[in-house]
Amino acid sequence: MDNSIRSHFDNLLSKDKQTQNQAYYALMDITEEPVDWAYVVWDDLVGWLSHKDNHLRSISSQLLSNLAKSDPENRMQKDFPALLAVSRDEKFVTARHCLQHIWKVGLAGESQRTMLMEGLEQRYHECVSEKNTTLIRFDIIQDMRNLYDVVSDDSIKEKALALIELEDDTKYRKKYAKVWK
Numbered sequence: 001m002d003n004s005i006r007s008h009f010d011n012l013l014s015k016d017k018q019t020q021n022q023a024y025y026a027l028m029d030i031t032e033e034p035v036d037w038a039y040v041v042w043d044d045l046v047g048w049l050s051h052k053d054n055h056l057r058s059i060s061s062q063l064l065s066n067l068a069k070s071d072p073e074n075r076m077q078k079d080f081p082a083l084l085a086v087s088r089d090e091k092f093v094t095a096r097h098c099l100q101h102i103w104k105v106g107l108a109g110e111s112q113r114t115m116l117m118e119g120l121e122q123r124y125h126e127c128v129s130e131k132n133t134t135l136i137r138f139d140i141i142q143d144m145r146n147l148y149d150v151v152s153d154d155s156i157k158e159k160a161l162a163l164i165e166l167e168d169d170t171k172y173r174k175k176y177a178k179v180w181k
Helices: 005-013 017-030 040-049 054-070 076-089 093-110 110-129 133-151 154-166 169-177
Strands: none
Touching: 005 017, 005 154, 017 054, 040 054, 040 076, 054 076, 054 093, 076 093, 093 110, 093 133, 110 133, 110 154, 133 154, 133 169, 154 169
16 A cells, blocks of 8 residues: 555544545545555454444445455455445435445455345345335445446346335335336
8 A cells, every 4th residue: 555545544534524535535536446455444444334423434334345346355245244234324324325335345246246135135125114215225226226237147137126016105116117227
């Protein structure tokens, strides 16, 4: 890990939101491609998933999702439950940021894709009692579409369409289905 990347990670802990946000955007851009330094920061990011600062929880969930493709040791298999837990965060904006990026875990390989799809399906079912059910479900269906667009696995599309059919409200069933048109 070079000094500029280390500096970006250090700046994630900055009290200055502009500095923190600049570091976040830089790291999100850098981690769009596989990197060889993921394990230098992995444990810190996993620890931050339960940090008292919801902004840091959000950032760490998104960065870990990006870093899944840089995980030859398959640590995500162990850490995925903690990552998915952020999708239930008390701050809905944090939960939503996690949900909107978690699909990238499925880009790391077949076992990660299976783990992700099982987690998203479970989340789809369990969110029925939550305040923002329809937004959560929409994000999950969009996750599946994003993943499908990259890996072209028909089982992803089939699972998404089956979940959409479970929606009782016609209005939302149509909304979710539009993601797949």
